Amino acid sequence: MVMKNRIWAMVAGIAWLLVNSGYVLAGAPNTDFAAVTNIKYAKECGACHLAYQPGLLPERSWRKVMENLHDHFGDNAELPTADQPVLLEYLVNNSAERANYKRSAQMLHSIRKVDTPVRISQVPYFIREHREVANRVRGNEKIKSLGQCELCHQKANEGSYAENEIRVLGAESWND
Ligand code: HEC
Ligand code: HEC
Numbered sequence: 001m002v003m004k005n006r007i008w009a010m011v012a013g014i015a016w017l018l019v020n021s022g023y024v025l026a027g028a029p030n031t032d033f034a035a036v037t038n039i040k041y042a043k044e045c046g047a048c049h050l051a052y053q054p055g056l057l058p059e060r061s062w063r064k065v066m067e068n069l070h071d072h073f074g075d076n077a078e079l080p081t082a083d084q085p086v087l088l089e090y091l092v093n094n095s096a097e098r099a100n101y102k103r104s105a106q107m108l109h110s111i112r113k114v115d116t117p118v119r120i121s122q123v124p125y126f127i128r129e130h131r132e133v134a135n136r137v138r139g140n141e142k143i144k145s146l147g148q149c150e151l152c153h154q155k156a157n158e159g160s161y162a163e164n165e166i167r168v169l170g171a172e173s174w175n176d
Contacts, residue, residue, distance in 0.1 A: 032102070032103040033053035033055040033159040033161075035157075040090075044087060048077070053094075054092075054093075054094035056107060061116055063092070107125050109125075111124060137169070
């Protein structure tokens with residue numbers, strides 16, 4: 001009986017680890033991040049750049065971004081007053097903590113608890129994944145920042161960043 005309990009404890013432990021590291025998913029979606037579903041968000045926050053998937057950043061990061069829209073990376077991105085809380089709520093409800101997606105979990109767990117990045121491109125997991133390409137495109141006029149996901153990820157607007165959908169600067173594929 002004792003033996004049996006130990007085995008169950010082990011199974012539960014392994015399951016917990018898998019869930020926590022983001023490898024087990026409810027519904028096993030075939031994109032990396034939950035696609036944007038809010039039309040107002042897609043319109044307002046997609047006016048100047050890709051409407052970033054809320055699951056790319058933790059809640060605390062979105063709160064910080066939304067509190068500073070008047071001074072948004074050098075731009076004024078202020079919203080009509082009525083839209084502000086609605087979009088914040090959408091971001092919070094779908095932030096990396098709440099999104100049951102593997103890449104959201106990887107982004108989230110790579111950030112130190114004391115940090116609140118306001119750029120996706122400053123998240124440690126992102127930096128690790130883009131180290132090589134960042135070197136390759138340095139100084140390239142067409143790619144001003146790695147925040148322009150859609151320049152390389154053909155299906156970024158669907159939340160899909162799979163390796164076989166990457167095209168960097170007209171190359172056939174990333175590995176060519
Ligand atoms: C008026 C244009 C404009 C609007 C509207 C706008 N942004 Fe931005 N956003 C920018 C600019 C400019 C940058 C910085 C680009 C750069 O330096 O890479 C940026 C960068 C960002 C980044 C960081 C990307 C990265 O990882 O480098 C996030 C996150 C972001 N915006 C979220 C939002 C959200 C959420 C909204 C809607 C509330 C929004 N933006 C609306 C202009 C805008
Ligand atoms: C200059 C081109 C470029 C830009 C811009 C870019 N990426 Fe990438 N991204 C890549 C390449 C290339 C890889 C593959 C890295 C490797 O495997 O060596 C990658 C990998 C990834 C991965 C891991 C995918 C996997 O299957 O391992 C994610 C997630 C990702 N990018 C998200 C983003 C997001 C979100 C943005 C915008 C905020 C972005 N990327 C901007 C080129 C880019």
